[in-house]
């Protein structure tokens with residue numbers, strides 16, 4: 547497996563982004579709990595995706611836990627949330643990542659949704675991934 551895609555979701559947006567990326571890279575996304583070490587080891591390119599909840603991102607723990615295995619690879623973190631990427635709240639989430647990680651990954655904040663507000667569903671769309679490399 548050349549591209550490894552792991553995600554954690556509560557409201558579904560991270561899973562959608564993971565699915566779109568997986569189709570593009572012809573692989574299957576896995577939830578953090580099901581990430582197999584052998585697949586992480588053999589991957590060259592890695593996407594780690596989760597929502598942000600009060601500034602807490604499950605992707606941080608996952609990345610930290612596996613950092614020794616992935617630090618020399620092409621790692622992209624995708625934080626999903628309601629706050630726009632340029633909002634200070636989003637910047638704070640990025641700032642809270644360990645220094646060794648944030649200096650060695652690509653990082654994006656993409657639009658998420660509120661589960662009880664249908665109007666936000668249209669914000670979660672495949673074209674948001676166009677700038678994700």
Ligand SMILES: Cc1cc2nc3c(=O)[nH]c(=O)nc-3n(C[C@H](O)[C@H](O)[C@H](O)COP(=O)(O)O)c2cc1C
Pocket residue numbers: 554555556557558559560561596597598599600601602626627628629630635636657658659660661
């Ligand atoms: C309790 C709670 C806290 C949240 N905090 C933030 C936040 O700090 N920043 C943000 O951008 N979005 C925040 N959101 C919006 C979520 O990030 C959004 O619902 C996103 O879609 C979550 O990812 P998921 O759909 O993969 O679970 C919050 C949502 C909830 C329910």
